Amino acid sequence: MASITTSIFELLKIGPGPSSSHTIGPMRAGFDFMRLIRELPEADRQSADDLEIRLFGSLSATGEGHGTPRAIMSGLLGSQPDTCGADTLEQFMDKDKSFDLDLGGKTLAFAPGRIIMDAVQHDYAHPNTMIFRLKVGDRILLERIYYSVGGGFLRWDGWEEPERGAPLHPYSTMAELKKHLRDKSMRLHELILANETAITGATEEEINLGLDHIIAVMEQAVENGIRTSGVLPGPIGLQRKAAAMYDRARQEYFQGPGFIKALNAYALAASEENAAGHCVVTAPTCGAAGVIPAIIFMLKRHTGALQTEVREGLLAACAIGFLCKHNASISGAEVGCQGEVGVASTMAAAMIAYARGYRFQVTENAAEIALEHHLGLTCDPVGGFVQIPCIERNAMGAVKAFNAYLIASTLDESYQKVDLDKAIRAMAQTGRDMSNKYKETSEAGLALSFTEC
Ligand code: SF4
Structure with missing residues (x-):
């Protein structure tokens, strides 16, 4: 199997919520299509009189609630996810308001x-498909079929893996990763850093600066969320809960249940910021943007970490995220929520164990326990909004991560009978067996049990 060559900063990307597949990927598509248009011959650009954009699969089923048209609009108008402001998507709330697109010498x-x-059901290569066409009359001047494949990653017909360096310590499974650590007497974060340097060419100092920036954006999302109350956008009228939860935790001096309340509040906070379309980290x-910030x-x-x-804990979490992405999926449209909140909780459990200095085996066991107890988790967001069950599910994911860490760090390592590779394979198989109705289409489950929106 090919080695993992995903960069840390492809997995952890800054961008607007509420759904990386539905906002960050489509925003990138809009930006990329405008770049292609501007490379067309002058005569084509001048003659163009129409832009056709079609969304399929879960982008069609839940794109409206997830803000996909607004994300595409901001991409067409030149926004990139990592630099867009908190209110970037909000200016496109009026669906009928036109904006002038700059085709390069013509608007x-x-x-x-x-x-x-x-169509929700279709035969394109990925559930989250977008077709962009620039036209004159019925004639197509330019067409690209994009796939938003999860976590904000974008592919298209004819896409080729960009040239990048080979990892210094190649692996595609946890078993291979462990062999490197054993044979070379390395620690996990050192291996991930060395691979990142070899893959991207960035120096260790640059990578650490990037990680610190990611950590700061995550902490800011929690800070903003625990200070904000009110109702989230959309027809559900969902009340923000993080601030009230945090107040209760503080009244209990963060002790006993107060500690768990605080952990819940932090995850709710970042998730509520995501649901509001504000800046978060995938x-x-x-x-699933609330789980890891809550743990940090x-x-x-x-x-007092x-x-x-x-930083080292986050690098360990990335190793787990890479394995899940490479051998299963991190897309709710492909494998349900086990690939989103399930993977976030798995990464977070590993992060706690590693940051607290436990042996590597405890880190793997914590990750495995967290993933095992998310297997089969469906994706059925009410009304197509990343609110119910998503926000509370992040809180549950954070608490489960902490509990997985407690089990793994308390009991003897030899009690563990299932390794992480097996749990990831089980997630992939469960995702393949799962009905499409439970993969971010809002066609079944909880999504249908709530009819007021
Ligand atoms: S249910 Fe889970 S996978 Fe689906 S939109 Fe919500 S957080 Fe994402």
């Missing part, structure tokens, strides 16, 4: 309401 008016929600996706906040505020320990 073309386009409104978010012109984006077509096409960890590994926007929908907890480690720093409640255990140093920045270096948090």
